[in-house]
Amino acid sequence: MTLPFTIEAQAGPARHARIHTAHGDVETPAFMPVGTAGTVKAVPQDILEDLGAQVILGNTYHLYLRPGHELVRKLGGLHKFMSWDRALLTDSGGFQVFSLSELRKVKEEGVSFRSHLDGTSHLFTPERSMEIQIALGADIVMAFDECTEHPAERERARASMEMTLRWAKRSKDYFEAHKHEVPWKGRVIGRSGDRGIGKSEESVPAQPRAAAVRSSISPELPTTPALFGIVQGGMYADLRRESAERTVELDFPGYAIGGLSVGESRAKTMDMIAAVLEILPKDKPRYVMGVGYPEEIVQYAAMGVDMMDCVLPTRAARHGLLFTSEGRINIKNARYAQDQGPADPKCSCRVCSRYTRAYLRHLFVSAEPLAGVLNTVHNLAFYLDTMRSVRHAITLGDLSGILSGSVSFT
Numbered sequence: 001m002t003l004p005f006t007i008e009a010q011a012g013p014a015r016h017a018r019i020h021t022a023h024g025d026v027e028t029p030a031f032m033p034v035g036t037a038g039t040v041k042a043v044p045q046d047i048l049e050d051l052g053a054q055v056i057l058g059n060t061y062h063l064y065l066r067p068g069h070e071l072v073r074k075l076g077g078l079h080k081f082m083s084w085d086r087a088l089l090t091d092s093g094g095f096q097v098f099s100l101s102e103l104r105k106v107k108e109e110g111v112s113f114r115s116h117l118d119g120t121s122h123l124f125t126p127e128r129s130m131e132i133q134i135a136l137g138a139d140i141v142m143a144f145d146e147c148t149e150h151p152a153e154r155e156r157a158r159a160s161m162e163m164t165l166r167w168a169k170r171s172k173d174y175f176e177a178h179k180h181e182v183p184w185k186g187r188v189i190g191r192s193g194d195r196g197i198g199k200s201e202e203s204v205p206a207q208p209r210a211a212a213v214r215s216s217i218s219p220e221l222p223t224t225p226a227l228f229g230i231v232q233g234g235m236y237a238d239l240r241r242e243s244a245e246r247t248v249e250l251d252f253p254g255y256a257i258g259g260l261s262v263g264e265s266r267a268k269t270m271d272m273i274a275a276v277l278e279i280l281p282k283d284k285p286r287y288v289m290g291v292g293y294p295e296e297i298v299q300y301a302a303m304g305v306d307m308m309d310c311v312l313p314t315r316a317a318r319h320g321l322l323f324t325s326e327g328r329i330n331i332k333n334a335r336y337a338q339d340q341g342p343a344d345p346k347c348s349c350r351v352c353s354r355y356t357r358a359y360l361r362h363l364f365v366s367a368e369p370l371a372g373v374l375n376t377v378h379n380l381a382f383y384l385d386t387m388r389s390v391r392h393a394i395t396l397g398d399l400s401g402i403l404s405g406s407v408s409f410t
């Protein structure tokens with residue numbers, strides 16, 4: 001089995017499952033913090049562990065440009081380089097190069113682009129993306145796709161989807177031939193990631209013990225990364241369904257839905273996700289890339305999405321925006337200057353247990369580096385706690401409370 005996936009509980013279409021990676025289990029539905037350049041900005045790895053993050057993302061484009069995938073490979077792979085022995089997922093680099101609209105050119109072969117750092121010319125192809133991702137050595141790697149721009153005419157969306165399918169096949173062919181070149185081959189860390197999982201779940205008092213007992217019987221762990229296919233198709237439900245069907249025919253151990261959250265309405269995002277989820281196999285992980293606000297990720301998890309990632313909690317934190325059980329707050333607002341309460345009265349994270357809104361505001365308006373650290377730690381705690389509550393609700397078989405907002409996320 002390339003990537004064992006054990007469903008432990010279901011509530012309607014929502015699932016609580018475990019992805020068993022060589023670097024520990026990932027409980028789903030999972031929110032994955034984004035660690036662009038081998039770091040979740042402003043947060044040390046030990047704090048990510050304490051927050052209960054079981055998988056984080058690395059960005060292929062950034063790590064390829066700096067420090068370079070060959071250097072990372074030489075230093076033992078990204079897990080070792082950044083001292084993170086839990087699961088890692090890398091994107092294909094596609095999304096980043098497409099967002100460099102002035103600096104890139106898309107051809108059948110791949111995408112040529114200029115580095116945003118020094119202007120040098122580079123070419124990403126499906127094969128090159130696989131080579132880089134294997135060198136970085138994430139547990140889950142992504143097929144090289146074209147993120148269709150929005151808005152896009154139907155014929156343009158179809159042509160883009162067709163190219164993504166051809167690139168998916170090329171990604172898979174190269175990946176299958178080279179996946180054993182991963183830097184951690186033969187030194188799999190195994191179940192070390194479980195330390196954090198046990199700790200994190202203790203904060204949910206009613207968590208049934210059965211889940212913990214079952215998790216102690218682990219299936220055989222993977223010895224190579226797993227490659228996920230990506231569904232595209234723009235904002236056209238029929239193209240999305242066709243993309244899903246044909247990507248599934250290529251047979252990947254997991255599937256992502258890409259090209260969403262690119263400026264469309266939330267209703268449209270949900271329609272596209274719903275159309276694709278009907279097609280994707282239920283016995284494999286399903287990942288929606290680049291979403292979303294807390295209430296959105298709860299909604300998508302309820303629809304049956306297993307994995308999500310977003311820069312929102314980390315990026316917003318650096319701009320002073322905090323997600324709380326009482327809604328979003330802008331900590332730089334003068335009204336918090338004398339506020340002795342925590343950022344979120346219902347949050348038990350290390351920031352909310354220790355610091356006041358008045359202090360967080362002071363740090364932010366004074367441009368102190370600690371502002372970014374503390375705001376990010378709280379926002380990640382809020383997102384990760386939200387997903388923990390969702391998993392708990394699925395285990396209890398009832399998501400209605402969390403969806404209606406009558407049960408707090410944290």
Ligand SMILES: [Zn+2]
Nearest residue numbers: 347349352378
């Ligand atoms: Zn907090």
